[in-house]
Amino acid sequence: MHVTIPYVVAAALFGLGVYGVLRRRNAILVLMAVELMLNAVNLILVTADVSLQSALRGVPGEAWAAPNSQAGSGGVFALFVIVLAAAEVGVGLAIVLQYYRMRKAVAIDEVPLAEEQVTE
């Protein structure tokens, strides 16, 4: 199995995510692009689990933490990132919906960053 393929796919997905975050105006679409980037990172973690595990054959993994554990924790980290992404999307959508309730808009380039007197 050639691990270059998933690595290149992950790089392309990350680039697409960066492009989406920079280009999109709608806050929900920005969140979707962020999801793409997080998935690219997950893909890299899982692929690294395959490639580095076979590179580190015979080396005890995480020996500093648990002496008898196996090498390769990419899947565990991918799970952690998935949970983080779920928390992020929950809080992010709460903010977006609250903003929509105040301003009736979801365009993020019209958000006033400085303190302004805006009547709700």
Added chain:
Amino acid sequence: MTVADILMIALGALAVGSGALVVTSTHLVRSGLYLVVSLGAIAGLYLVLGAELVAWVQVLVYVGAVVVLLLFAVMLTRAPVGPSTDLDRPIGPSALIGAGIGLGLAALFVDAFHWIEYPQRDPGTAERLGEQIFGTWVLPFEVLSILLLSALVGAIVLSRPDIGARPAPPVEEPEPDEPEDPEGPEEPEAPQDEEKDAEVPA
């Protein structure tokens, strides 16, 4: 070129193609549905790479919860059904930055891993992953559960205007909160729902 390679190329092309449609589509809802295709293809890649549990968690949490949440948000913000022209900013340097990052990372990986053949992994079982989580990585796991709890509480506080302290305007206008109330009860549900699903993998 083994079967795994061909599968990975096909699934990767599917993921990247629908990912490109996510960031270029002019329909909000179609963007969300292309995101489903992209995430599903990535779950297939996890399966080929031997991370079975991660693939099913991906389907469960991402396709099952996160995308549904995003589509609910699309509906709650009254997005238009047809194509909308104001979804994009003027292009500026964004395409250049995105392409630069993507191609740069790809070049880095190709340079690091060339075309080396790695042995196919045995499909990972939930048992091995569970040993790792509750053995080596138990402390990050606990920290993560506290983070999930605080995200849940934060989302509820954010979406309920009557909870947050609002001492500033004393007498002038008690009005502005009133018209917002009808939408109020709808919101804490969404983050909560998603938190429940998110607990499953952890």
